[in-house]
Amino acid sequence: xxxxxxxxxxxxxxxxxxxxxxxxxxxxxxxxxxxxxxxxxxxxxxxxxxxxxxxxxxxxxxxxxxxxxxxxxxxxxxxxxxxxxxxxxxxxxxxxxxxxxxxxxxxxxxxxxxxxxxxxxxxxxxxxxxxxxxxx
Numbered sequence: 151x152x153x154x155x156x157x158x159x160x161x162x163x164x165x166x167x168x169x170x171x172x173x174x175x176x177x178x179x180x181x182x183x184x185x186x187x188x189x190x191x192x193x194x195x196x197x198x199x200x201x202x203x204x205x206x207x208x209x210x211x212x213x214x215x216x217x218x219x220x221x222x223x224x225x226x227x228x229x230x231x232x233x234x235x236x237x238x239x240x241x242x243x244x245x246x247x248x249x250x251x252x253x254x255x256x257x258x259x260x261x262x263x264x265x266x267x268x269x270x271x272x273x274x275x276x277x278x279x280x281x282x283x284x285x286x
Contacts, residue, residue, distance in 0.1 A: 175199055177275065179212055181221050183263035186210075189280060195221065199276040205258060212275040213260065215267075221278060225266065226259025241268070 177197045197212040228243040256271040
């Protein structure tokens with residue numbers, strides 16, 4: 151009986167540790183659309199949630215959108231200039247009020263495969279890398 155209790159305690163502790171790691175450290179997502187030549191529809195990606203501070207162009211990231219978590223490729227960084235219909239726009243560093251000095255307010259332009267969108271740094275879950283692509 152004592153060994154059974156120890157076994158159940160070890161299993162329960164392992165399950166709690168794995169759940170916490172899954173919630174706060176990493177995640178695995180499936181791409182619903184083709185994003186670029188590196189991420190195709192059906193690809194499984196590994197997202198390391200603790201690595202979202204140093205983003206650069208062409209990084210694949212997971213972010214929290216309207217319909218849940220989505221994937222996108224960084225195509226514009228804070229401070230970049232965009233040209234649309236002969237107009238020039240600058241992606242702002244901190245579009246929030248001046249008293250807010252946090253880095254979470256930075257905006258990034260992402261290609262989601264269905265279009266482009268601006269996403270706050272606070273909505274980015276982390277950088278993604280491809281794990282595998284199942285052919286079916």
